[in-house]
Amino acid sequence: MQLKITEQQNKGLFADCTLPEHEWRIARLREEMEREGVDGLYLTQETNVRYASAMQDVAWVIHAYFYTVFIPRDDTLPMALFVPNGGQIQTQASWIDTVVRWDFPPGFYMGKVGDSLIESLGEWLRKLGLDKSTIATEMSAHFRLGLSVEVLDGLREALPDVEWRDCGPVVWPVRSIKSDEEVRRLRESVRISCLGIKAGFEALEEGMSERDLVNVMCARMFEEGGSEIKFTSLYAGPDRVLWADATPRREMKINHGSLIQFDGGCTYDGYYTDIKRFASLGEPTEDQRRFYDIARAAEQAAIDAVRPGVTYGEVYEASQQAIRDAGYPEFVERAQSFRWTSIGHNIGLDLHEMPGIAKDNAAVLQPNQVICIEPFFFHDGGFPIWTVPNKYGCEDQVLVTEEGHEVLSSDDLVSRDIWVV
Structure with missing residues (x-):
């Protein structure tokens, strides 16, 4: 031819x-x-x-x-x-x-x-x-x-x-190793996404639907310069806890006493954000705060482990040791028995990129990699998910630097504390 x-x-x-x-x-x-x-x-x-x-x-x-x-x-x-x-x-x-x-x-x-x-x-x-x-x-x-x-x-x-x-x-x-321009886009994507999440939580009120809340967030992201919004997950209340990565629903109303989880973000010139934050309509219970704090401690332990030369598997292990130290070694064992042995992923032009933060992953962290860290914990250490009334977690986007790491989705942009309305 x-x-x-x-x-x-x-x-x-x-x-x-x-x-x-x-x-x-x-x-x-x-x-x-x-x-x-x-x-x-x-x-x-x-x-x-x-x-x-x-x-x-x-x-x-x-x-x-x-x-x-x-x-x-x-x-x-x-x-x-x-x-x-x-x-x-x-x-x-x-x-x-x-x-x-x-x-x-x-x-x-x-x-x-x-x-x-x-x-x-x-x-x-x-x-x-x-x-x-x-x-x-x-x-x-x-x-x-x-x-x-x-x-x-x-x-x-x-x-x-x-x-x-x-x-x-x-x-x-x-x-997996980003250029300075790619890091700039990821940083801007995170900034815009955080402003959107914050705007949504500030507008939160009883009777809103899940879709209403996400629409507020997305509108702010577009106002701030977001390019596209391809992944937003939100669920509110105990009836939705089993819906991992739940699509926000118009018919699901947010009631007093609901815990609300947002997961995702916008893209900026092609580059994704994937972070997770919690809000509560009314004061969360003592148990809800305690279990959320365990998940957050696991995330912080993983973040603290991030630096060049550390393996992805070591970052995973740091998070799981924090859960053991909180008094729940059996939760780690049961999660591993179900092969739930990943707490995050790389990110860039795709939402989930490799190598990924998983048990025994011997790949080594390198400067200018950007990773999303998201360990989870279930109510009172229960497992699997369909046996528990709630799940907890926090997710942040982290840049590996020459000296250690930088949390791109820092508390200065949107707090990792439960946002109480």
Whole structure:
């Protein structure tokens, strides 16, 4: 077939990062490819393509618009964006020179989409001499492939001599260490989210619905410059305690005596916030305060452990030791027996990124990683969750610094104390 190739004349017009930062990202991806024995990286997930190309496009929400990027390990070979024919206008936001255009079928995206992409990528790899190589793409649970299974199967059939691997070992070591600009965006995302949470709790009153409360928070986040609000979880009262990551409901009214948990935040120029705060409509009971304080002590112990060179597993263990010290070693044992052995995650362009804060994770914390720490504790140490009347926790976003750490979602922005109305 004849490849439809465009060499960009106006690249980087609306790029998501500077050219030096883009070059830094690509160089590090190539270093990891070398370390892992990978010849090329074929990225399809929106956030991976955005990270590696600096291109953004609203059409990603249309699932049949496959925007993908190929990065060879050999820096003498060209990188290429693969876009549907007509999408080359959007690629001017990228720093990548070469655009390979593939065609929609008759009927546009209502027909069988992808055959032209399969042919185009196959021909491109043959052109580069990589049709018998090792290619990494999104194949593990921590990614969402930006192609249909039909297209992936077609690529495997069209390229029988390619060894396909998961790209996680290449991508996550690079994406987990943020640039100064990424840290700036994460910091601003946290600031805006905290202002939104505070505005919501200040407006809290009996009879509001969960959705009413979250709408107040979200409105303030947008007023302060938030870009999108993709993840907000809120539940109020004992009837909702089993709803982990609950979607706020219009029919669920907040009554006197309710504990309210908010979890989430906004994005700022693509970068997420994920923090958790509690409020109470009326004074919380003595037990509620005590159990919340145990969860908060577990979180603080984990935060105190954060510094370069410490493993993610050691951060997890610090939180669990605080729960043991509070007199509840059996809670830790039961949680571990159910394999509930994670207390947080990395964050950036995705809400949950790797390596993640989990038991026995030997990955080492490094400067400019941003993590969310969120250990939990159940009422009176009960376990599992469906046996208890409430659950407690606090979550903060923490930057690993050269000397230790910085809590981005500090009490100065929104207190970790239970907000009492």
